[in-house]
Amino acid sequence: MTIRLILNGKSAGEPEVREAVKCIRHGDVDLEVRVTWEDGDVIRFIEETHGSGIERIVVGGGDGTVHEAVNGLLKLDPERRPTLGIIPLGTANDFARSAGIPLDPGEALQLAISGEAHCVDVGCLNGIAFLNMASGGFGAKVTASTPSGLKKLLGGGAYSLVGAMHAWRFQPFSGRLELTDIKQSCSLIVLAIGNGRQAGGGQELTPHAKINDGLLDVMVVEAFSLADIGQAVRELDRLEGQGRFVRYFQVPWVNFESDKPLPINLDGEEHEFEHIHIECIPGAISLVLPSPCDLLS
Structure with missing residues (x-):
């Protein structure tokens, strides 16, 4: 089996990564390596595999690299999509952590090459695919405004720190929420739609999510006063x-019409939308996961 390894250019030169590739090549594995240089390279490298006989693609990078890979896979015909493996090389690695994928590059590459593949769901927001989480409102603002150096130094704690700095200056987003048989006006602080479970460097926003149940887990936090903090924390x-x-809901789709652009963090990628339609695409890709894996139902 020929395997294509796509490495984020920022991580390709790390000694642990080079050693992991070297060890695998000493075995009986046909491993070809591609390194990204600019935006769009991941999708281009995946599109190049179409009709090439490559059955498995491994991506090494952060949540954003995985996000780009999933969007690249969905551009291919469903019956000809290679299986995806992941080497977590980013700062947060939210999906990999919640899935139990090893953080050591050598162990992760070994799993990606020889591990069992599972058909898993993918979320789709306004035509953009995501594997892990779409978080809107306060959480997205915090993630966007946290300096990358601080993220690397403090991990999840950086998000909490910047969150505390922003908390009492944040203005809720008013709009209309629609889920299956529910349609109502609301004033949102947080809207989290999870195919996976955590975002923002370790914040578990949708802890009951499964990646192969055909559903999205939706967590909504509405505006509350200083006097109601205790109640809100207990509910969280x-x-x-x-x-x-x-x-908290488990639904196949969700719509939100916002009165002003809502900041959305989509697998680590920043967006703004006023009109949001999110749906679950069941069994969209084949993904290598450890056994056992908490994200599998």
């Missing part, structure tokens, strides 16, 4: 059904 800790400020 439980994340069960319909609270006063926090609600």
